[in-house]
Amino acid sequence: MKGLAHFAILSDGRKVDSPRFLRRAEKKLKKAQRELSRRQKGSRNPEKVRLKVARAHAQVADARREFHHQLSTELIRENQAIGVEDLAVKALARTRPAKSVHDAGWSQFVAMLEYKAERYGRTLVKIGRFMPTSRTCSVCDTVDGPKPLNAREWPCPACGSVLDRDVNSARNVKKAAGLAVSACGVQVGPGVTPAQRDEAGSHGFTPGSPAA
Template sequence: MISAYQYRLRLTKAQESEIEKWLDMLRCQYNYLLADRFNWYEQNRCSINSCPLICNLPDLRNNPDYFSQKKTLPQLKKDRPWYKVVQSQVLQDCVKKVDLAFKRFLKGDSNGKRSGRPRFKGKNRYRSFTFPSLSKTPIDGNILTLPKFGKVKMIYHRPIPEGVKIKTATITRKADGYYVTLSVQDDSVPDIIPIDSASNPVGIDMGLKSFLVKSDGSEVPIPQYYRKAQKRLKKIQKAVSRSKKGSNNRKKAVSKLGKAHKKVADTRKDFHFKTAKGLLDDHDIIAHEKLNIKGLAKTRMAKSVLDAGWGQFLSILSNKAENAGLVTIAVNPRNTSQNCSNCGTKVLKRLKDRIHSCPKCGYTEDRDVNAAKNILKLAVGHPVSSKAFRVSEPVGGVGKKPTLNL
């Protein structure tokens, strides 16, 4: 299994200047290779319906791909000798970035979803480069040895386990400094436990009133880090807007704004890791809803949904569970908040109705706890009925496709 370990770098002024030099050269090469792709694409395509009878044919040449563009790198170093300071595999990785961006634009990813037209990288927009291979023992204490770059000092706060192989190293420039992300291959992952032998399964219902509610009735309060920091962010944003473009004061204000946003993102991510660890320490199987987060982020609740960070949390939970040999199961969220977890009858409720009360069996429970129990039943294979129970009182505002359980 591939895992990532991120450390902050303690660089000298000379090393910071060298990294900025590499980033700028790689940015220029990225833009040049991307322009070459676009030139071929524009010259060798025609409209969908028809082509003009009289047109100027360009010089015929093969479609530039990863291998053909990679072959141009030796000539690049001859024509522009200053590129010799950049490690060869780092330049090849730049070609790979162009190839990936252009393929996603034309063909789409593994799911067939196409990305937008790749953009040229402006100044300070190219923020990272990758060393695809390292030596067998690149770390000595808190010193990391990078090919052709040399030794760099890092804050080694989290030791890498013995027996794992370090595959790649990515240097990234962020708002508050430089970081290195080490990709390691760990083959000592325990076997995943069978679902039948799980001792303490649990279902969780994600929400905005509480971050999550478990099927046993306990809940995790939602922190709302962004909303709490909005006043401070607004003040810094005003300073950015009032500064003259290109001035040093604007650069300082932009840097301060970036650090403030990064602090919000870091505190949210720390909360997600701690919440995931608490769940995995107490439960073998965790069932959750397969939410359409991108769709929910386009509604009027977008700010609250993005502030909660459900997507990041579920990704962390899934990765940590796989490392521990535990199981996470995503179930269809349809009718999980409407069905009765006791008898399976569908009891229609509006969004403001926070208590589930079944007229058929008399079961009364908090709406979110009832939904969490339904999620757990769906995960372990118990069918949940969706036959609606007709009540005498009219129920309004019930959507046909409930996708959010608050």
């Protein structure tokens, strides 16, 4: 596995690249941490080096937070309803691409979507993690068998549609979110910046899958 190919995939087919803030800053962080480890207790200016390490980590966190703010605001402003896949992020953080999972900060991003949805009168629906979104054909709803992680595209055995693993999953998230909203009778409030009628009314959103 090579980390995360994308930060997120939307139901309209858009794939948001993973900025990989931590990975891009690793060289700078490792250099600062090595310098800190060489400074023995009581040696000259150890506090200066600790501040350098802290600043490097803060810059990564700030860049990630700004990215989350920009993307979450864009999604909330352009859509009346958003469906997100509720993945087991803590479990993923114990797998091989754990560093990439932490770097993406999905939990923080979804938390931003939640409070912004409430602020602007949008509807946010979380789709259960056990729903077979990647194995269900978003065209004909046929559920196929499990696929290995390196299978990124395949034809539906029922209708023949060629399915992109992540885009197909995002479209199923959008479909499931729409059904949930209809079943619960959830009303979308009048947002401060409402989406226009000719804009996409809703979006399915799924975190990027680990790259094989």
